[in-house]
Amino acid sequence: MTDAEAIARSLRQPAAFEHVFERHFAALFRYLRRRVGPQAAEDLVAETFARAFAGRDGYDHAWPDARPWLLGIATNVLRRHWHDSERAGIAAPSSGSAPDESAASDGRLDAAAALTERAAALRSLPAEQREVLLLVAVAELTYEETAQALGIAVGTVRSRLSRARAQLTVTVPLEEPTP
Amino acid sequence: MTDRDPSLSIMSLLPEVPQDDAIERAARERVRARLREHVVPAPTPRRFTRRPRMVLGGAAGAAGAAAVVALALTSGLNDGHVAPAPSSAATVLRQTAAAAERAPAIDGLGSGQYLYAKRTMFEPRTIHRRGETFTAYIRYVEEDWTARDGSGRNRSSATTPAFPTAGDRAAWERAGRPSTRTMVGNYVPIMASTDHRAAANARRAFPARTGGSGLSYHQVRTLPTAPRALERRLRSRLSSVRAFTPQTRAGVARVQLLQRIGSLLSGAPLRATQRAALLRVAAAQPGVRLSHAMTDRLGRAGTAVRLDALAILDPSRPPHKRIASRRSMTLIVDPTSGALLGTRVVLAAESGKVTGDYGAVYHSAVVGSTTQRR
Numbered sequence: 001m002t003d004a005e006a007i008a009r010s011l012r013q014p015a016a017f018e019h020v021f022e023r024h025f026a027a028l029f030r031y032l033r034r035r036v037g038p039q040a041a042e043d044l045v046a047e048t049f050a051r052a053f054a055g056r057d058g059y060d061h062a063w064p065d066a067r068p069w070l071l072g073i074a075t076n077v078l079r080r081h082w083h084d085s086e087r088a089g090i091a092a093p094s095s096g097s098a099p100d101e102s103a104a105s106d107g108r109l110d111a112a113a114a115l116t117e118r119a120a121a122l123r124s125l126p127a128e129q130r131e132v133l134l135l136v137a138v139a140e141l142t143y144e145e146t147a148q149a150l151g152i153a154v155g156t157v158r159s160r161l162s163r164a165r166a167q168l169t170v171t172v173p174l175e176e177p178t179p
Numbered sequence: 180m181t182d183r184d185p186s187l188s189i190m191s192l193l194p195e196v197p198q199d200d201a202i203e204r205a206a207r208e209r210v211r212a213r214l215r216e217h218v219v220p221a222p223t224p225r226r227f228t229r230r231p232r233m234v235l236g237g238a239a240g241a242a243g244a245a246a247v248v249a250l251a252l253t254s255g256l257n258d259g260h261v262a263p264a265p266s267s268a269a270t271v272l273r274q275t276a277a278a279a280e281r282a283p284a285i286d287g288l289g290s291g292q293y294l295y296a297k298r299t300m301f302e303p304r305t306i307h308r309r310g311e312t313f314t315a316y317i318r319y320v321e322e323d324w325t326a327r328d329g330s331g332r333n334r335s336s337a338t339t340p341a342f343p344t345a346g347d348r349a350a351w352e353r354a355g356r357p358s359t360r361t362m363v364g365n366y367v368p369i370m371a372s373t374d375h376r377a378a379a380n381a382r383r384a385f386p387a388r389t390g391g392s393g394l395s396y397h398q399v400r401t402l403p404t405a406p407r408a409l410e411r412r413l414r415s416r417l418s419s420v421r422a423f424t425p426q427t428r429a430g431v432a433r434v435q436l437l438q439r440i441g442s443l444l445s446g447a448p449l450r451a452t453q454r455a456a457l458l459r460v461a462a463a464q465p466g467v468r469l470s471h472a473m474t475d476r477l478g479r480a481g482t483a484v485r486l487d488a489l490a491i492l493d494p495s496r497p498p499h500k501r502i503a504s505r506r507s508m509t510l511i512v513d514p515t516s517g518a519l520l521g522t523r524v525v526l527a528a529e530s531g532k533v534t535g536d537y538g539a540v541y542h543s544a545v546v547g548s549t550t551q552r553r
Contacts (some may be wrong), residue, residue: 025515026199031184033196044207046213112319113524113537116302120526120535125283151275159267159547163502169420170490170504171526 003066072149121171129164212258268484272462276455278517284451293324315340324549328379332549432486444519503529
């Protein structure tokens with residue numbers, strides 16, 4: 001059963017929506033966890049599925065895979081999350097990460113500076129460019145899927161991505177090559 | 180020089196998360212239960228109630244705090260601590276280099292002596308919490324004790340926050356005195372406190388800090404002391420962007436070089452002659468200029484030298500369509516002792532709007548044990 005079929009069935013049998021949840025929970029949770037950390041991610045993924053369930057009658061059944069649709073909803077949920085909490089930036093690295101012992105012995109201060117600089121670079125992007133960049137680079141959506149997720153044309157995805165990469169290039173050109 | 184996709188480094192802000200770990204499995208169970216509650220008994224969806232979350236400032240906060248971090252790093256700006264005014268940045272750096280040749284360094288240590296280095300990074304954050312809004316400096320502190328034989332200690336800790344004004348501190352207290360960890364969120368890899376000690380090792384000094392990334396301990400120890408050769412060695416390791424115009428590439432590379440010099444001077448196990456050579460390389464950079472005579476946050480008189488770069492991808496585009504970024508790197512040095520007192524990096528849009536501003540102060544001394552600080 002495709003996602004489109006499950007969503008159609010869920011209009012008559014709401015429990016059929018669980019098929020969509022089981023198939024896509026991991027991808028959505030991991031994407032949100034990388035962006036906001038595990039605790040907030042749980043709330044946001046729950047809200048994403050709640051909104052998806054509420055809006056399932058508007059799903060475009062031409063798309064058998066619901067992942068782009070769900071990531072588009074997650075993007076809106078994230079935007080609302082940051083608006084609510086007056087955050088314009090991005091989350092710091094996840095608390096799910098283990099302390100990095102190699103960093104401990106070779107310049108945590110430099111690591112902190114690098115993170116600060118990269119966060120500033122990402123914050124400096126217009127929100128619409130940042131979302132496209134993260135959906136492509138982190139959620140690994142194709143350009144077409146990103147266009148579907150955000151309700152924009154594929155050409156717009158390409159131009160936003162191109163501008164985002166160019167802006168990052170001029171903002172953080174100082175990365176050191178690894179030996 | 181090498182080209183890298185900048186989005187790859189940005190991705191390091193969003194670290195890989197474990198797949199199907201206990202956190203994910205527990206979240207799946209809870210969310211499934213919430214969804215079932217949602218779907219089965221009450222087909223009309225409602226919003227989930229969110230847990231209260233900490234609120235932190237983002238870009239606006241960083242930009243708003245730009246002016247005050249400058250104050251923290253350079254309090255006492257133009258207050259007459261350095262007189263007469265030095266003639267040029269190059270002169271100041273050459274004076275500092277001469278003093279650095281005589282200053283304590285790892286090769287001048289005697290038995291039982293350690294080179295103690297303390298680095299404190301300040302990152303301004305605007306915090307919104309419990310109805311209060313204030314600016315706090317998130318501080319990261321690193322300390323090294325390194326002996327000539329390579330033994331030593333490295334300690335890393337997150338400290339209590341600092342505040343630019345009494346009003347910010349009062350707001351922080353009214354907000355319940357949140358800890359640094361609470362305010363910064365989840366910078367766990369950076370924030371975790373550590374304390375390591377190591378015995379002598381001829382191949383790898385402890386704490387083996389080599390100035391950030393890229394250079395191994397051996398490469399640091401073999402950096403040449405002839406400025407031109409040293410500059411060639413450092414430049415060979417810089418990344419670049421082929422799409423830049425030659426002018427932009429040169430300007431960005433100079434700032435990049437100054438950042439690398441600041442990073443090495445702030446605690447790498449360098450010989451005195453190597454420290455002096457690094458300062459001479461900085462002195463030779465076109466565009467380096469005096470910024471201010473100042474005292475740093477620890478009250479030490481110093482002089483700031485600064486280098487700016489404007490990176491533009493395609494200068495032929497009209498200004499409103501340009502992709503550009505400004506970067507400014509400042510070294511605060513003490514020409515008398517030869518010490519690096521501080522660094523500051525400011526990132527801004529072409530319009531001048533600040534998007535990032537952070538800095539650090541440094542302190543070093545020769546001590547007699549791995550518990551002593553001076």
